[in-house]
Amino acid sequence: MKFNFDQRIERRKTKSIKWSSEVLKNMFGEEDLLPLWVADMDFLSPPPVREAMMQEVEHGIFGYSIRSEGYYQSVAKWMEKRFDWKIQKDWIIFMPGVVSAVYYVLQGLLEPGDGVIIQEPVYYPFKSAILDTRCRVINNQLIEHDGRYEMDFEDLEEKAGDPRTKLLVLCSPHNPVGRVWSRDELNKVAQICTKNNVVILSDEIHHDLVYKPHRHHVLANLKEEYRENIITATAPSKTFNLAGMMSAHVICENSEMREKLRKVLDKNHIGMQTPLSMAAVEAAYREGEEWLEELLDYLQGNVHLIRETVKRDLPKAKFSPPQATYLAWIDFRDYGIDGKVLEEKMVKEGKIALDGGTWFGEGGDGFLRVNFACPRETVKEALERIAGVLNKEELK
Ligand SMILES: Cc1ncc(COP(=O)(O)O)c(C=O)c1O
Incomplete structure (x- = not known):
């Protein structure tokens, strides 16, 4: 092993939320x-992430900064290499976090009272985001058989079929149950939602942390017919331990949805990123x-x-x-x-x-x-x- 993951590092007196x-x-x-x-x-x-940040610190000026062409390329190259997903620069929208992305998508695309499906047990900020944006939580609960979780498609079909249901927040891979959804399962979800005009926000933040022989499939990369209905949220934060860098991306092929999202971000003056986090993200995707x-x-x-x-x-x-x-x-x-x-x-x-x-x-x-x-x-x-x-x- 080149890297020492056994090393116990004192975090108690740092700024870590986990240890505070x-x-x-x-x-x-x-x-x-x-x-x-x-x-x-x-x-x-x-190490390349820490070195890239160190270089920024050495330079020592931390003024207003813009994302470089290299930054976008590093994101796009990672998606292509790891997931065979070819994305374009203008599909990428910077977000200060994936949870923030969920909030902004709900604010940008939905109206208060709209129904949003989640699949419990699931990462709890999804529910908070839905409630905070005054939408309605609709639970399409996962089915558990002997420790293996599956989706309840019949129930999904019914809930997505209600015209008041507007969006599904998919957790892929799923936190906390640890499932990597198969191609078939994902196609089925996409088919049901697309047929019923239910947009899918696919939170793929855990996509790099997949164990062999499982393979992550990017929902938006499965079939042409579903792509325009899907917004993908992703980030280097879980993969490279960069959560405190507050950097995530929404990747969306549908220009109309992107426009709505950009509007909501502009309204809140969101979009600027710190030079340190840009250095970290680019180095992580390029050399991590x-x-x-x-x-x-x-x-x-x-x-x-x-x-x-x-x-x-x-x-x-x-x-x-x-x-x-x-x-x-x-x-x-x-x-x-x-x-x-x-x-x-x-x-x-x-x-x-x-x-x-x-x-x-x-x-x-x-x-x-x-x-x-x-x-x-x-x-x-x-x-x-x-x-x-x-x-x-x-x-x-
Ligand atoms: C499914 C899922 N989405 C989002 C997040 C958090 O993302 P962020 O820190 O970028 O808001 C987590 C963190 O545990 C998560 O498990």
């Missing part, structure tokens, strides 16, 4: 917790691939550790290795503990901060989401703490 005692206290009611919640990684970003491949191997090692430990020390828990993402979605329902109580026990007794299953909406009760993008020793310690809580429970 103030944030932990606010979110969980305790400060001294081992944090495996927020989805960023406890790893250094790739070797690092990414090693990262994926390391993360697979963590998955193996989780699988073995759950089998040995948490016999009633169920863990299906994710096909993508660095998030383990573990099913503790057979312990028979109420979901909220389970979450509280992890904090109070285990001294560990995890995303509670209940945060993700319907179907999340009794699950915990463990962010395993951290050194293996940290994952080990987290699993010991979880097992400690549940095994104590068993003795009662």
Whole structure:
């Protein structure tokens, strides 16, 4: 291994939200917790990213800045190389984050009261965005069979068929269940939505964190007939640990939708990016691939550790290795503990901060989401703490 992912780097006294005692206290009611919640990684970003930023710092002037041709090329080349997706520069709209992108798309394309489909259990800011923009949440809940999640197409067909339903926020790959949607599944979603004039906002932020033999398919790259109905949101933030750089992209072939989006951004004077983040994004897409491949191997090692430990020390828990993402979605329902109580026990007794299953909406009760993008020793310690809580429970 060229890169050292085992290195434990102190983040407690930094500006990290995940490790901040103030944030932990606010979110969980305790400060001294081992944090495996927020989805960023406890790893250094790739060396070329840090070098590119260092060069900017060396230069030392951080005035108003514009994105260069090279920046756009680096994004386009990455999409073509990794996903065989050929995009044009004018399809790319800068966003200060993927969650921001969801908010702006809803504001730009929808009216208050419009119905928006999500597929719970799912990344909870989707629901907040829908509610904050005064739209209506429509849940097309995923179906779970023995740890494998699938979409409920019959239900989707019905909900998309309601003329008041205007948009689906798709999570592809899916956080927290870790599914990489197959070509067939994606075609079906696109077909149902297009037929019913339901726009799809496809959040593909986890698209690079896919484990072999699975392959991510860009929804907008599947069939010509669906392309104009799809807005893709993506970012280098999960892939290269750049979430704090606040840089994401919406990629959209449909010029009318782009126009609406640009209008909403202009109205809020959004679009400027920092020179440091531009340097980081460009370097990541241009030179980050070797690092990414090693990262994926390391993360697979963590998955193996989780699988073995759950089998040995948490016999009633169920863990299906994710096909993508660095998030383990573990099913503790057979312990028979109420979901909220389970979450509280992890904090109070285990001294560990995890995303509670209940945060993700319907179907999340009794699950915990463990962010395993951290050194293996940290994952080990987290699993010991979880097992400690549940095994104590068993003795009662
Ligand atoms: C599906 C999904 N979308 C968006 C985000 C966050 O994106 P951003 O930080 O760019 O707003 C996350 C972070 O966990 C995520 O899992």
